[in-house]
Amino acid sequence: MGMTMTQKILAKAAGVESCRAGELLMCKLNMVLGNDITAPVAINEFEKMGATKVFDPAKIALIPDHFVPNKDIKSATMAKQMRDFARAQKIVNYYEVGKVGIEHALLPELGLVAPGEVIIGADSHTCTYGAVGAFSTGVGSTDMAVGMATGECWFKVPEAIRVNLVGKMKPWVSGKDVILHLIGEIGVDGALYQSLEFCGEGVAEISMDGRLTIANMAIEAGAKNGIFPVDDICRAYLAERVDREWTAFEPDADAEYARTVTIDLSTLDLTVSLPHLPENTKLARECTDLVIDQVVIGSCTNGRIEDMRMAAKILKDRKVADRVRCIVIPGTQQVVKACLREGLVDIFIDAGAIFTMPTCGPCLGGHCGVLAEGERAVSTTNRNFVGRMGHKNSEVILASPAVAAASAVFGRVATPDELA
Numbered sequence: 194m195g196m197t198m199t200q201k202i203l204a205k206a207a208g209v210e211s212c213r214a215g216e217l218l219m220c221k222l223n224m225v226l227g228n229d230i231t232a233p234v235a236i237n238e239f240e241k242m243g244a245t246k247v248f249d250p251a252k253i254a255l256i257p258d259h260f261v262p263n264k265d266i267k268s269a270t271m272a273k274q275m276r277d278f279a280r281a282q283k284i285v286n287y288y289e290v291g292k293v294g295i296e297h298a299l300l301p302e303l304g305l306v307a308p309g310e311v312i313i314g315a316d317s318h319t320c321t322y323g324a325v326g327a328f329s330t331g332v333g334s335t336d337m338a339v340g341m342a343t344g345e346c347w348f349k350v351p352e353a354i355r356v357n358l359v360g361k362m363k364p365w366v367s368g369k370d371v372i373l374h375l376i377g378e379i380g381v382d383g384a385l386y387q388s389l390e391f392c393g394e395g396v397a398e399i400s401m402d403g404r405l406t407i408a409n410m411a412i413e414a415g416a417k418n419g420i421f422p423v424d425d426i427c428r429a430y431l432a433e434r435v436d437r438e439w440t441a442f443e444p445d446a447d448a449e450y451a452r453t454v455t456i457d458l459s460t461l462d463l464t465v466s467l468p469h470l471p472e473n474t475k476l477a478r479e480c481t482d483l484v485i486d487q488v489v490i491g492s493c494t495n496g497r498i499e500d501m502r503m504a505a506k507i508l509k510d511r512k513v514a515d516r517v518r519c520i521v522i523p524g525t526q527q528v529v530k531a532c533l534r535e536g537l538v539d540i541f542i543d544a545g546a547i548f549t550m551p552t553c554g555p556c557l558g559g560h561c562g563v564l565a566e567g568e569r570a571v572s573t574t575n576r577n578f579v580g581r582m583g584h585k586n587s588e589v590i591l592a593s594p595a596v597a598a599a600s601a602v603f604g605r606v607a608t609p610d611e612l613a
Contacts, residue, residue, distance in 0.1 A: 195445020197353040198420050199388040202328040202442055206311045214352040214449070222252065223327075224305060225340040226314030228296055228553075229257040229268065232275045235315055238338035247282045248344035254286040254305060255279050256296035259553040264560040294525025294551045297321040297409060297493035302525055304434030308423045308441040313340050318493055318575065320411045323420035324404035325427060326441050330418045351417040353388040354379075355450040358395025360459035365609050367503070368403025369495060369573065369593035372410040373464040375456065377474030385415035387451060390444065392422060395458045401430040402499035409494050410575050413471040463608050465571075466591035469579045477596045480606040487570040488513075488601040489582075490546075490594050491522025492556045495573035498531045500594040505537040507598035507609055508544040514604030519546035520562045526551060546601065558583045571600040 196204065196211060204212045206220035227235050232255050247253055255275050260268035279287035286305060293299070297318050300306050308326030312319060315337040322329035332346065340346050356375065376383075389411045391404075399407070404421050411419025421427065423441035431439070463477040490504045501523060513519045521541045523529045529551065532538050541548045555562030556574040564570055564583030570590065572582065577589035590606060599607040 194449050195447040197388060197390055197444045197448045197450070198326070198422065198442045199328055199353060199390065199418060200350055202309055202311060203348055203350055205309065212350050214350050216350045218348050218350060219345055220311050220348055222313060222340050222344050222346055223310035224252055224254060224312040225337060226254045226256065226296060226300065226312065226316065226319060227275070227337050228259055228316055229261055229272045229275055230259045231315030231334050231337065233271045234334035235337040235341065236274060236278045238335050239341055242338065242342065244342035247284070247341045250283045251285040252344065253284050253341055254300060255284055256288055256299060257290070257293055258295050258551065259557065260559055261293065261552065262290055262550070292526065295493045295496055295553055298496050298524030298528070301325060301405060302434065302527060304431070304436065307431065307435045307437065307439035309439055313337065313346055317412045318409050320416065320418045321405055321409040321493065323408040323411065323418050324401065325431065326421060326423040328418055328420065331412060349386070351386055351388045352451040353390050354384050355453040356389055356391045357453055357455040358391060358393040358398070358458060359455060360395055360457045362398050362458045362461065365463060365595045366461050367593045367595065368399050368406040370461055370464045371399065371403070371456065371458070372407040373466055373471070373474050373591065374461055375454065376410065376414045376471045377464070377466070379414055379454065381413060381470055381472045382415040384411070386417050389414065389416045389419040391419065392444070395456070396421060396424060397426065398458055400499060401426060402497040405497065406494050410471070413575060463593060463596050465596060465606060466577055468577050468588040468590065471577060471591060477592065477606055477608050483569065483590065483606045485517060485571050485600055485605055486568040487562060487564065488517055488519045488597050489522065489555050489562055489570060489572040489574060490520070490597050491524065492553065492574040493524065494575040495594050496522055496524030496528065496551070498528050500573065501528060501532050501537050503594045504598040505540045507595060507612065508546065508601070509540050511544055511602050511612070513545035513601045516604050517601050519544070519601040520555065521546050521548045522554065523551055555582055557581065571597050571606060573597050
């Protein structure tokens, strides 16, 4: 029996010829990631275990993105601990305020992740990097500490679900709609500790920004990781960013999958997830009675330049509804510069939105857009759990940038087609 993409990557990292689902492997790591919330815990554990030196200062990334610029004394203290550790250990990939971006937007942009590599991060959305053909997954801070010290991590080889993409997407439909549809079909535990392996002719329909969005939300279906094949679109993306050698893996023709899910992209429509689980999906056009108080366009899921362009296309020469606060959050400083260069910032501000710095901020109810009791938001973020964006009696509706921008104009869930 052949191997899946994920199995091939893990086998290579473990130094074995082959592996099967359920096996335990000790794998060498290409990158260990932490942020200003999770890294301080990992640093404490690193010191408790008696470690004094990281395994490779160039293979650790410390990204202060959740509460930076610091929102209070506690967050400033956590950021300082990570900063001091980075300086003491001479961490190459530490990005201070002014250079930082949202971690899962920043690492691919900088070329710090590549096909065939194994990446762990003390953040559940580390699965984002499967978009470039890597095995990447979220871990706890203790695993991060061990990874920083040893450069290795244990994995149970996951079973795989084959997600076969066919057909062509309609206008306005994006990677966000694809992943929301998939989660709605299989559920938040539909891929529990499994690999979501995307394939089929429809992959070519999805841009790299769209693939990063889809892989980012693999965890919302319970998946260990999500992964895309390395095609010409991916190679062009990598050519501008990665200057080291990398290896792309394709699944064997006789690879074993737990099941196959086929998605006909031509039948997909704009989709939203209603409170309080990502699996609670409906078509956006069926939810136009839901009045909103806030719109957030950004995050590690949808803060890339393609997302900014889509939102700006809708908001151009239009106004955000009086009752709505619209917050636009670019994923990285390079996205900020592109928005400035292309005139998108003027469009957002003229529409009545606020354009802010790269931050995870409102996604986890941290800052820069926390919801009060009884408020409802449409957000391009990745989770809509109870209290996720603020008060436990607030609500979050997950959507694409197209739906979010249209909703900002109407003050309710809306689609771009309503603006015609």
